[in-house]
Amino acid sequence: MNNFIGRRQTRTRIKEALAAEGARDRITVRGWARTVRRGKEVAFIALNDGSCFASLQVVLSPELEHYEAAVRCGTGACLEVEGALVASPAAGQRWEVHARQVRLLGSSDADYPLQKKRHSFDFLRSIAHLRPRANAFGAVFRVRSALSFAIHNFFRERGFLYVHTPIITANDCEGAGEMFRVTTLDASAPPHSEGNIDWSQDFFGDRTGLTVSGQLQGELFASAFSDVYTFGPTFRAENSNTSRHAAEFWMIEPEMAFADLAEDCALAEDFLRYLVTFALQECGEDLVFFNERIEKGLLDKLEALAAAEFQTMSYSEAVQRLEKAGRSFEFPVAWGADLQSEHERYLTEEVVGGPLFVTDYPTDIKAFYMRQNDDGKTVAAMDLLVPRVGEIIGGSQREERLDVLQGKMTACGIDPQHLWWYLDSRRWGSCPHAGFGLGFERLLMYVTGMENIRDVIPFPRTPGNARF
Amino acid sequence: MNNFIGRRQTRTRIKEALAAEGARDRITVRGWARTVRRGKEVAFIALNDGSCFASLQVVLSPELEHYEAAVRCGTGACLEVEGALVASPAAGQRWEVHARQVRLLGSSDADYPLQKKRHSFDFLRSIAHLRPRANAFGAVFRVRSALSFAIHNFFRERGFLYVHTPIITANDCEGAGEMFRVTTLDASAPPHSEGNIDWSQDFFGDRTGLTVSGQLQGELFASAFSDVYTFGPTFRAENSNTSRHAAEFWMIEPEMAFADLAEDCALAEDFLRYLVTFALQECGEDLVFFNERIEKGLLDKLEALAAAEFQTMSYSEAVQRLEKAGRSFEFPVAWGADLQSEHERYLTEEVVGGPLFVTDYPTDIKAFYMRQNDDGKTVAAMDLLVPRVGEIIGGSQREERLDVLQGKMTACGIDPQHLWWYLDSRRWGSCPHAGFGLGFERLLMYVTGMENIRDVIPFPRTPGNARF
Numbered sequence A, B: 001m002n003n004f005i006g007r008r009q010t011r012t013r014i015k016e017a018l019a020a021e022g023a024r025d026r027i028t029v030r031g032w033a034r035t036v037r038r039g040k041e042v043a044f045i046a047l048n049d050g051s052c053f054a055s056l057q058v059v060l061s062p063e064l065e066h067y068e069a070a071v072r073c074g075t076g077a078c079l080e081v082e083g084a085l086v087a088s089p090a091a092g093q094r095w096e097v098h099a100r101q102v103r104l105l106g107s108s109d110a111d112y113p114l115q116k117k118r119h120s121f122d123f124l125r126s127i128a129h130l131r132p133r134a135n136a137f138g139a140v141f142r143v144r145s146a147l148s149f150a151i152h153n154f155f156r157e158r159g160f161l162y163v164h165t166p167i168i169t170a171n172d173c174e175g176a177g178e179m180f181r182v183t184t185l186d187a188s189a190p191p192h193s194e195g196n197i198d199w200s201q202d203f204f205g206d207r208t209g210l211t212v213s214g215q216l217q218g219e220l221f222a223s224a225f226s227d228v229y230t231f232g233p234t235f236r237a238e239n240s241n242t243s244r245h246a247a248e249f250w251m252i253e254p255e256m257a258f259a260d261l262a263e264d265c266a267l268a269e270d271f272l273r274y275l276v277t278f279a280l281q282e283c284g285e286d287l288v289f290f291n292e293r294i295e296k297g298l299l300d301k302l303e304a305l306a307a308a309e310f311q312t313m314s315y316s317e318a319v320q321r322l323e324k325a326g327r328s329f330e331f332p333v334a335w336g337a338d339l340q341s342e343h344e345r346y347l348t349e350e351v352v353g354g355p356l357f358v359t360d361y362p363t364d365i366k367a368f369y370m371r372q373n374d375d376g377k378t379v380a381a382m383d384l385l386v387p388r389v390g391e392i393i394g395g396s397q398r399e400e401r402l403d404v405l406q407g408k409m410t411a412c413g414i415d416p417q418h419l420w421w422y423l424d425s426r427r428w429g430s431c432p433h434a435g436f437g438l439g440f441e442r443l444l445m446y447v448t449g450m451e452n453i454r455d456v457i458p459f460p461r462t463p464g465n466a467r468f
Helices: A014-018 A067-071 A121-126 A135-157 A215-225 A261-282 A284-293 A298-307 A315-323 A341-351 A402-411 A416-427 A440-448 B014-018 B067-071 B121-126 B135-157 B215-225 B261-282 B284-293 B298-307 B315-323 B341-351 B402-411 B416-427 B440-448
Strands: A024-038 A043-048 A056-060 A078-087 A095-106 A181-183 A208-210 A227-235 A248-257 A311-314 A356-362 A378-386 A390-397 A433-439 B024-038 B043-048 B056-060 B078-087 B095-106 B181-183 B208-210 B227-235 B248-257 B311-314 B356-362 B378-386 B390-397 B433-439
Touching: A014 A024, A014 A056, A014 A095, A024 A056, A024 A095, A043 A067, A043 A078, A056 A067, A056 A078, A067 A095, A121 A135, A135 A227, A135 A261, A135 A284, A135 A440, A135 B135, A135 B215, A215 A227, A215 A248, A215 A416, A215 A433, A215 B135, A227 B227, A248 A261, A248 A440, A261 A284, A261 A298, A261 A356, A261 A378, A261 A390, A261 A433, A261 A440, A284 A298, A284 A440, A311 A315, A315 A341, A315 A356, A341 A356, A341 A378, A341 A390, A378 A433, A390 A440, A402 A416, A433 A440, B014 B024, B014 B056, B014 B095, B024 B056, B024 B095, B043 B067, B043 B078, B056 B067, B056 B078, B067 B095, B121 B135, B135 B227, B135 B261, B135 B284, B135 B440, B215 B227, B215 B248, B215 B416, B215 B433, B248 B261, B248 B440, B261 B284, B261 B298, B261 B356, B261 B378, B261 B390, B261 B433, B261 B440, B284 B298, B284 B440, B311 B315, B315 B341, B315 B356, B341 B356, B341 B378, B341 B390, B378 B433, B390 B440, B402 B416, B433 B440
Parallel strands: A056 A095, A311 A356, B056 B095, B311 B356
Antiparallel strands: A024 A043, A024 A078, A043 A056, A078 A095, A181 A208, A181 B181, A227 A248, A248 A433, A356 A378, A378 A390, A390 A433, B024 B043, B024 B078, B043 B056, B078 B095, B181 B208, B227 B248, B248 B433, B356 B378, B378 B390, B390 B433
16 A cells, blocks of 8 residues: 555644644644745745635745755645744744745646736636635635535534435426436437437436426425425526526525424524524634625624524515615516516615515416415515625425415416326325525625625536536 | 414424423424324324424324314324323333324325335335335435434534535546436537537537536645545436446545545545444434344444444455455456455455455556556555445545656546646646545445435436436
8 A cells, every 4th residue: 555645643734733822843734835935044935725714834944955946846836844833923923834844745837827916716717626726715615615514504403304305307397497408318319209309218218407496305305304404406507697697506495394484584584694603603714805805894794694683574565665765776666576686685775774584475476386375466485685685595485285286386387297296295294384495606605705606616517618 | 474383483393202301281293193093082193293213192082172083184194283291101102292282284185105004115116205204214314314414524523625516517537437418409409510419509518417426626626625525416327227326326525635545544434433323323213223124233233333443455465365265256356357246245244354445456447546556557546345235435545646647547548638627736736635435325225224225315316217
């Protein structure tokens, strides 16, 4: 067995080194050189291993063996440094390492694309395989990882079961958007039957695509485990090249048996507050960077949200408020039309000045599975709006009455037979239930201040781009 | 806003009711009737809400309002019960509820497919939308949820970053198996260019498929964050209808910078031990069921694994042991051939009698990215074998030397240009690194004793089946 390294136990993560209680005579760190600079008497290497935002300053004296090779290693080189951890005289860092031994693990030539200078996010997207080594993306992906954990922790603490709903689906009526097709048929010569492509000969014996939501299957699981959630990838084959849309993204969808819309809102409020508080507590160093360099006022915004009282307003009242706003919107306001981003932001930013649930939308602009209210014209739906973003969460109480649900499907042009299994959950042991969806990337954009969804996904998939 | 339920705060989960410290005068539970039986003087409903394996016995006296309706609600009906939690005279349960009020939330007719009797797993697969309400599947999916959390917890405690690697990929050379195609082209009339399908007109401007592994992208992230892991869905378009293969499954793939094969094995050992110990501690009631009804001796097996010393043996030694085994295998044993399941089981069950890492396999039978050993004929790969299953984890140290990696790709018929971004990670700041993959469903089969992969996935996708 190869033993090239074989001394992992001795490695100290830079995060731990920087948080040391006291000086240490002997420490070994490994990481990548963010900068290398030669001073008058000694040289300095800023070493980063991704465990935290900050780099560790390594001080190299010319007496060091291989000194010249070390200071010529180049930005981006991978190094192992053994030395003493001592108090640093430099501002902004408590500790530095005085190297006794430096080993070059992987060199980096001058053509390394991530030289120390400001790069546009656009350029960095073109080197998405290297951008995790840039400050902003190190911070983004640490926050992404921390919040992923927070999501699981939130639901586990509350007794929710995590369910992996399927990615490949034969349902083309989930209703949330255009679908990608998944196939193994020979594209040049697909089998035909009566003039049409014979999907029964495809891998799954049916025409299949990538899921746009795990909700319907989540509802089935809620009918057995009471409280469940999904957290997985979802897909939209929409040809929209905006900063807020990606073809592949991750979504969180809780579903609660025995819950009505008020309880759905209560869960969404607890959830969002928990996630933002978690980020403030666990990702402080990264958020300080975002606050300084990406969105001024970010920390204030997040702290305000964590402390805010969430308001509730019906759609009908929201429309009245918008009609009385005394300003001209780009899109007209009228009962029955969906709220646009400008309307949502006006409501959350100017009318209530904080997070706002808008509830009970017109039946005609919402999905077939939402519960019909007694007024006959609205459904028990909710959108959570937050300042600077607009909608961040959307949910509803689900229609649990078999006959009403069948009627709504038919009205929407969905053949109830296609979703026989979904209807079965209303046939035997149906129960009132509710849930919502949160797009994980939208949350990350809110928490980090990053303005393009491509910059909060490790390797974004958008029209014309599935690189890396 | 609809307030049909609106009293969630008063609901007690059955798991909590059954774990109560003392009697309670007033308790509200909600769930599904597993059985309804009329005794001589009172009736009994076993109520289950999925929060735990056990059901709560509800005792109904004929004086109860709506008594007749309640006892006729039918297996599978959804009920709300308000009453007193009192000590139960019945064996095997500490508490029962004496109902004061019963409310039928959702009835269930006699055609409910999940009547109280033994059903074959085969039949239950045909009603995968209802089987979570059956004992075995309730237990399976609670274990699945618990172990998902354990995975995240294990890596978080060790400072690993969680990365979401892409599902849709334009790489057709990941080397782990056949891929599904993802497309939005019109299947009946795809665009052509020079006689071939013009994939540049497809959604992503390229021919794309579903990922078979997140490893290559995981390696890129390890080159920035040192220690990372993926946990997400992966796909194989293989037409194999076995009990161990599914077209869609979840995989965990950690990747560590600065690690060699020995450290990779050490992580795999810690990980598997942690997961099994977690299941024993957190899923005791469900595992007792599996031990009694699914795999006799399961608990002993798991406890043995948690306490076992993991052995290591090179592939070359393993072949020698097999050659000297003095028994005839179905598949011949010879240096250079891959080990078959019968060989793996002989090694782990009979040669060492416990978990075994087999390391340093012949170069020719392993993937291009595995690190070439100095002997020129083996690579720094490992498979972890466990009794009753054979291989459960496969990993390797990765080839970090640019020239060696390029040579291996060419030898495997992979155009290095197609993976230019992967090679870049060896060009600038390359480092020794290692990782492994664990198929989540294979772990679940091991921990639960379930013998068919279709029975540990909520909605399995296999050739000819993408239902639900």
